[in-house]
Amino acid sequence: DAGITQSPRYKITETGRQVTLMCHQTWSHSYMFWYRQDLGHGLRLIYYSAAADITDKGEVPDGYVVSRSKTENFPLTLESATRSQTSVYFCASSVGSSYNSPLHFGNGTRLTVT
Amino acid sequence: GQQLNQSPQSMFIQEGEDVSMNCTSSSIFNTWLWYKQDPGEGPVLLIALYKAGELTSNGRLTAQFGITRKDSFLNISASIPSDVGIYFCAGPSTDSWGKLQFGAGTQVVVTP
Numbered sequence: 374d375a376g377i378t379q380s381p382r383y384k385i386t387e388t389g390r391q392v393t394l395m396c397h398q399t400w401s402h403s404y405m406f407w408y409r410q411d412l413g414h415g416l417r418l419i420y421y422s423a424a425a426d427i428t429d430k431g432e433v434p435d436g437y438v439v440s441r442s443k444t445e446n447f448p449l450t451l452e453s454a455t456r457s458q459t460s461v462y463f464c465a466s467s468v469g470s471s472y473n474s475p476l477h478f479g480n481g482t483r484l485t486v487t
Numbered sequence: 488g489q490q491l492n493q494s495p496q497s498m499f500i501q502e503g504e505d506v507s508m509n510c511t512s513s514s515i516f517n518t519w520l521w522y523k524q525d526p527g528e529g530p531v532l533l534i535a536l537y538k539a540g541e542l543t544s545n546g547r548l549t550a551q552f553g554i555t556r557k558d559s560f561l562n563i564s565a566s567i568p569s570d571v572g573i574y575f576c577a578g579p580s581t582d583s584w585g586k587l588q589f590g591a592g593t594q595v596v597v598t599p
Contacts, residue, residue, distance in 0.1 A: 408589075
């Protein structure tokens, strides 16, 4: 089915480990985004990408790495996980710029760092 | 940078009641967006507003773009159980084209 899918849905990892969250969309949307959701903070942008091989930092990029070698995939890597990175992570895509094209969100990855 | 303040933080309402929530910005917005997040899912766009004073409806939902361009309001009329969730306001970030900034959200709980 067409859409945006995130995997895994749940992940528990230990402090210091590297972990990669996957995001795949089938619409060929140009823009893709990674947000984290924490109580009291709403959704905060980590990284975004305007097209393949073009990425840029968001509001809270420290400790994260992204790549976009193909239009449909936008993986997010935590190079050395910390407890403060325990959160729910949402990937999103849009046809154009966020404010005149609706963001389509995945169902999230709940990450726990112990 | 700009800040989005959304209130109230949470609401407990009875089925059939009307709900109002608002969002204010420290700077002028050209666009206001309202998203809803159902439990266990990602947010979904409800309403987009592009002009000061604009009033737009989507079923029982009505949103308004404030005249000052620094605020927006979302109303839900005759609430039903499926209205439960978190409602987010959002607007474009001024420091980079293509980025959205979200409010902290209003959690709505509907009791029968």
